[in-house]
Amino acid sequence: MYEGVVVLNEKDRELAIKTIMERGGDGVLRCIQCGACQSTCPMAFADFTLNPRKLIRLIQLGFLEEMIEDSSTWACQACNRCVEICPRNVKPFEIVFAYRRYQAMELAFSTSAVQSQMNLYMKGHAVFSEAYKETRQKVGLPPETPTAVSYPEALKEIQTLIENSPIMELGLF
Amino acid sequence: MKTMGLFLGCNIPLKLPDIEQSFRKALPELGIDLVDLEGASCCPSWGTLPSFDLPTWLAVSARNITLAEAKDVDVVTGCNSCFGILAETKHIIEHDEEYRKAVQEKLALINREYKGTSQVYHVLHALYKFVGPEKINEKIKYTLKQLTIAIQVGCHALWPSKVMAIKEPNPFFPTILKELCEALEADVPHYSRIEACCGMGGMRSTNMEKSLGLLKEKLISIKEEIDADMIVVGCSSCYLQMDGGQKILRDRGEIDFEIPVFYYTQLLALCMGFDPKQVAAINEIPREEIIARIQSEERLKEKQEG
Structure with missing residues (x-):
């Protein structure tokens, strides 16, 4: 074997592509690595390890697990500039999020994701602030919001939807 | 109605x-x-x-x-x-x-x-479609003549345009928020990073320094290119970053200026004469001075027109 040569494995390739397609990244095979997404991506501007173009290439070559511990995908702003300009309708954002979903179900996500997920389940709001009633009154609004946190039956509906999902397997709640 | x-x-x-x-x-x-x-x-x-x-x-x-x-x-x-x-x-x-x-x-x-x-x-889309800049201008009490605004629309109101009922002619050169600010009679010049991401959201919770890096570039672009009197945003997350993140950069000495930030409807409500204690009361970068300038006698529209 020549030094520096990477051997690609067809089975790894199939698994990587299937994993991403099943989780919403159905355009992955259309990518020709033109780099349009990278040219407009905030992740790339901020110099994260991964950007959509690089991630797509890794998946196309079958290196699904390679970057599982890399947190770059969680810095994706879901801004969709890449979806707007991609000339091949790859929808790169959807591939980044499909990879996140793969990472998440392998428990490779940050603690910040856990807190907002817990808030959503317990209060109906991912972002929550205990002091909200006082803040609202200060600007002349009623202390209670007309949202899920004030309606137990609404909260029950949200919990039912989450409880009937694969997320329960993660044991977060 | x-x-x-x-x-x-x-x-x-x-x-x-x-x-x-x-x-x-x-x-x-x-x-x-x-x-x-x-x-x-x-x-x-x-x-x-x-x-x-x-x-x-x-x-x-x-x-x-x-x-x-x-x-x-x-x-x-x-x-x-x-x-x-x-x-x-x-x-x-x-x-x-x-x-x-x-x-x-x-x-x-x-x-x-x-x-x-x-x-x-x-x-912003609802105001643009169902009210429109002309009617907004008719309803304001104070004008923003000779004040310069840097607009920050926010990513999710621009892309992907295919999912939106109201579309910008070109989301990389947004005009809806510009026109809505011009309806308040402000100057709204272009600046080079007008469509750039503020760095909030997943990026800020993943890597604070990289996130603030994007913000800093954007703020310096606003300051040096158009020296704006205020930043007007169309996104509550951008608001938290442009206001709160700006305070962090200022406290660290990474920037040597402060630009007050408003959500568009806050500025609109101020121009309509509503009480700033209710409609523009939560901020890190001080806004008292600019609010006093906006809601001042000489900016009364009827006086200017009279």
Whole structure:
């Protein structure tokens, strides 16, 4: 074997592509690595390890697990500039999020994701602030919001939807 | 008079209720009546269910949209994440038979059904379409003549344009917020990073320094190229970053200036004469001085025209 040569494995390739397609990244095979997404991506501007173009290439070559511990995908702003300009309708954002979903179900996500997920389940709001009633009154609004946190039956509906999902397997709640 | 369902989200009702108050004050006077969507939840934001399971995300979002359908109104929201999530959900459910079926099955668990009868609007889009710059100009009490605004629309009100009912002619050179600010008679020049991301959202929770790096570039671009009197945003997350993040950079000595920040409807409400203690009261970068300048005798529109 020549030094520096990477051997690609067809089975790894199939698994990587299937994993991403099943989780919403159905355009992955259309990518020709033109780099349009990278040219407009905030992740790339901020110099994260991964950007959509690089991630797509890794998946196309079958290196699904390679970057599982890399947190770059969680810095994706879901801004969709890449979806707007991609000339091949790859929808790169959807591939980044499909990879996140793969990472998440392998428990490779940050603690910040856990807190907002817990808030959503317990209060109906991912972002929550205990002091909200006082803040609202200060600007002349009623202390209670007309949202899920004030309606137990609404909260029950949200919990039912989450409880009937694969997320329960993660044991977060 | 148009009636719309006000979708609040999380940041606006719980952290920035002065923005909520600015909707409730300004919109009805401009001909948009607001009804509450009782029991609405988090949209759910990008870092939660959308990052874990696609059908569950769509179901929780679709539930929120059904609250508007039940009242026979369109949705209006001021949070860009909420707008992006709900508009994307509507687009997916209405264009993908498989996901639509999955969502209806999940909604059946809570005795709901997605009908697709309600449209989803960003508050800027609603103001632009249902009120328009001309009528806004008629309704203001104070003008912003000779004041310079740097606009920051926010990513999710621009891309992907395919999911939006109201589209910018070119989202990389946004004009809707520009026209809405010009309706207040301000100068709204172009600057090179006008469409650049502020760095909030998932990026800030993943890597604070990289996030503040993007913000710093943007702020310096605003300061050096157009020396703006204020930054006007169309997104509550951008507000938190441009105001709170700017304070961090200022305290560290990474920037040597301060530019006050407003959410668009806050500025609109101030120009209409509403009380700043209600509509523009929560900020890190001081706004008292610019607010006093805006709501001053010599800026009274009738005086200028008289």
